[in-house]
Amino acid sequence: MGVVVKLPGPRDPQASLAPLVALVEEDMAHVNRIILDRARSNVDLIPELARHLIDSGGKRLRPMLTIAAAKLCGYHGDAHVRLAASVEFMHTATLLHDDVVDESSLRRGKTAARLLWGNEASVLVGDFLLGQAFKMMVDVGSLGALRILSDAAAVIAEGEVMQLITAKNTETTEDDYLAVIDAKTAALFAAAAEVGAVIAERPKSEAAALRSYGRNLGLAFQLVDDALDYSGEPSKLGKSVGDDFREGKITLPVVLCYRRGNASERAFWERTLKEGDVGEDDLAKAVDLIARHNALIDTMERARHYGAIARDALAIFPESDVKAALLEAIEFSIERPF
Amino acid sequence: MGVVVKLPGPRDPQASLAPLVALVEEDMAHVNRIILDRARSNVDLIPELARHLIDSGGKRLRPMLTIAAAKLCGYHGDAHVRLAASVEFMHTATLLHDDVVDESSLRRGKTAARLLWGNEASVLVGDFLLGQAFKMMVDVGSLGALRILSDAAAVIAEGEVMQLITAKNTETTEDDYLAVIDAKTAALFAAAAEVGAVIAERPKSEAAALRSYGRNLGLAFQLVDDALDYSGEPSKLGKSVGDDFREGKITLPVVLCYRRGNASERAFWERTLKEGDVGEDDLAKAVDLIARHNALIDTMERARHYGAIARDALAIFPESDVKAALLEAIEFSIERPF
Numbered sequence: 001m002g003v004v005v006k007l008p009g010p011r012d013p014q015a016s017l018a019p020l021v022a023l024v025e026e027d028m029a030h031v032n033r034i035i036l037d038r039a040r041s042n043v044d045l046i047p048e049l050a051r052h053l054i055d056s057g058g059k060r061l062r063p064m065l066t067i068a069a070a071k072l073c074g075y076h077g078d079a080h081v082r083l084a085a086s087v088e089f090m091h092t093a094t095l096l097h098d099d100v101v102d103e104s105s106l107r108r109g110k111t112a113a114r115l116l117w118g119n120e121a122s123v124l125v126g127d128f129l130l131g132q133a134f135k136m137m138v139d140v141g142s143l144g145a146l147r148i149l150s151d152a153a154a155v156i157a158e159g160e161v162m163q164l165i166t167a168k169n170t171e172t173t174e175d176d177y178l179a180v181i182d183a184k185t186a187a188l189f190a191a192a193a194e195v196g197a198v199i200a201e202r203p204k205s206e207a208a209a210l211r212s213y214g215r216n217l218g219l220a221f222q223l224v225d226d227a228l229d230y231s232g233e234p235s236k237l238g239k240s241v242g243d244d245f246r247e248g249k250i251t252l253p254v255v256l257c258y259r260r261g262n263a264s265e266r267a268f269w270e271r272t273l274k275e276g277d278v279g280e281d282d283l284a285k286a287v288d289l290i291a292r293h294n295a296l297i298d299t300m301e302r303a304r305h306y307g308a309i310a311r312d313a314l315a316i317f318p319e320s321d322v323k324a325a326l327l328e329a330i331e332f333s334i335e336r337p338f
Numbered sequence: 339m340g341v342v343v344k345l346p347g348p349r350d351p352q353a354s355l356a357p358l359v360a361l362v363e364e365d366m367a368h369v370n371r372i373i374l375d376r377a378r379s380n381v382d383l384i385p386e387l388a389r390h391l392i393d394s395g396g397k398r399l400r401p402m403l404t405i406a407a408a409k410l411c412g413y414h415g416d417a418h419v420r421l422a423a424s425v426e427f428m429h430t431a432t433l434l435h436d437d438v439v440d441e442s443s444l445r446r447g448k449t450a451a452r453l454l455w456g457n458e459a460s461v462l463v464g465d466f467l468l469g470q471a472f473k474m475m476v477d478v479g480s481l482g483a484l485r486i487l488s489d490a491a492a493v494i495a496e497g498e499v500m501q502l503i504t505a506k507n508t509e510t511t512e513d514d515y516l517a518v519i520d521a522k523t524a525a526l527f528a529a530a531a532e533v534g535a536v537i538a539e540r541p542k543s544e545a546a547a548l549r550s551y552g553r554n555l556g557l558a559f560q561l562v563d564d565a566l567d568y569s570g571e572p573s574k575l576g577k578s579v580g581d582d583f584r585e586g587k588i589t590l591p592v593v594l595c596y597r598r599g600n601a602s603e604r605a606f607w608e609r610t611l612k613e614g615d616v617g618e619d620d621l622a623k624a625v626d627l628i629a630r631h632n633a634l635i636d637t638m639e640r641a642r643h644y645g646a647i648a649r650d651a652l653a654i655f656p657e658s659d660v661k662a663a664l665l666e667a668i669e670f671s672i673e674r675p676f
Contacts, residue, residue: 124498131492146476154469160462
């Protein structure tokens with residue numbers, strides 16, 4: 001399974017999602033009820049497949065952002081829980097379609113839905129969840145929130161196509177990589193946070209601040225995700241270490257390592273990632289090269305850079321427990337072991 | 339390729355889409371410009387793949403319904419063209435996802451996109467077009483239209499899943515079949531027509547009438563489509579005759595034929611559709627059995643039944659050239675050779 005390289009330890013050993021989770025707990029219980037309710041259908045396969053993914057949980061970071069952002073903006077109402085459920089459905093739909101595209105075998109620590117029900121069902125149930133997400137947004141009735149979330153839906157799909165194109169291309173630059181994760185991951189984090197301010201009818205500056213917070217948190221989150229794929233422990237990660245490697249996905253650790261490597265190292269990356277010729281010891285060798293070129297450490301440095309921007313984005317808000325929890329969520333996203 | 343059974347000749351030899359096409363021509367030119375504009379992306383693969391499908395045309399029946407319904411309701415504005423473009427994008431997205439699910443090789447007479455760019459790209463570009471469709475609807479700003487179209491999006495996906503489940507099940511009843519086509523096809527026809535009345539701010543009775551017209555036209559259209567799969571000429575059809583048969587899709591001709599057949603005939607349908615064991619002469623035999631049991635003729639009768647309902651739905655509108663064109667479109671949908 002390759003050598004497991006430990007990432008640098010947390011700067012803040014207390015870094016945790018716990019404060020955020022505690023603050024949004026009650027609303028998230030409401031979000032979960034909506035999610036289960038809206039995954040229902042007379043067509044049994046739909047709730048069955050949807051619940052396979054929904055029950056396995058995941059961190060629910062995106063809907064928590066919507067709830068917390070609304071709270072930070074002093075929102076009193078119930079639109080935020082419905083928008084949060086929409087955000088989670090958009091994310092779940094993306095995961096289902098993603099797994100089909102990636103031919104993944106694990107998702108959130110469970111067998112990927114596509115292997116249990118087939119690619120077809122994953123595509124179509126993803127479409128159903130996306131349809132339900134839009135229905136919920138329409139029910140909320142905020143054209144501002146609808147605009148932000150429908151923009152995000154188109155941008156996410158664009159990002160996924162970009163990722164498909166850059167796959168196996170070892171010449172991908174760091175800028176190309178960033179454009180992909182900005183679209184496929186950060187766009188939904190940004191939208192999830194921004195709509196909290198929009199339904200609270202706060203000034204544009206606060207919506208923009210939350211958007212920036214969400215976007216940069218999303219970039220940091222994805223960078224760490226991509227680092228963990230070469231270093232995490234499979235049992236905690238809920239997916240297999242080396243998945244990206246085996247799929248020929250070009251993530252920052254590889255971009256850096258390829259560029260810093262010598263000719264024979266580049267030939268290794270071309271054989272494994274571009275040509276997909278991956279032998280038994282190749283993951284271990286990849287992990288070793290990545291360590292030798294400090295590519296994981298520097299990927300984490302990049303993540304901290306975006307984390308710092310996310311932190312500053314919230315500076316315009318007065319101190320509060322919600323703000324503190326959102327700041328701590330940045331630390332968690334970067335130092336998390338899974 | 340099997341015996342081509344001629345369908346009963348048109349009752350009205352003039353039956354044609356021409357009057358409808360002429361009435362909406364100017365607005366449809368506008369719709370086409372929007373479609374091309376909104377299929378653009380910095381990610382080249384997206385417009386490339388989208389235009390492969392868009393340029394091949396198709397009948398554009400659904401967006402024409404939106405334009406004509408708005409005209410019938412005396413609408414003056416430009417929201418109808420933007421909603422019509424959204425409707426066509428929703429349809430195009432469904433086609434892309436459908437082809438992945440069906441493993442089709444032809445679509446609108448061209449090689450299916452999934453064979454040229456891969457299943458992954460078809461899934462993701464479909465998602466992009468769906469995102470763009472919602473963005474356009476949001477830009478129009480009518481929550482009523484948004485509700486109708488987002489409902490349709492969820493129902494269509496439900497219908498596609500139902501179809502997936504009934505595939506290969508020779509025990510499917512006519513009611514099961516109807517539930518599938520009501521959701522996967524008629525729902526978008528219904529929504530496309532209804533939103534025309536909604537943006538014209540007409541009374542509910544007119545919106546309901548146009549919804550009923552659209553729904554029943556859609557049912558008739560799909561019934562004929564399913565009949566053509568066992569009788570049409572491939573060059574006109576833009577897809578291969580016998581596709582449904584080879585995919586084990588259970589459509590009304592088969593439902594009727596299976597129920598009317600004897601034990602050995604049922605064994606034939608079970609071997610070919612349920613078990614997918616299809617030999618060289620089996621399509622010819624299927625076409626022959628369908629003819630022997632009048633299953634195509636009766637499928638067409640069912641189509642005429644829904645056509646009659648669609649006709650009556652429009653009775654509340656005063657006579658006009660738009661109304662006449664919409665009525666003639668019913669005849670076309672039923673008597674069309676492609």
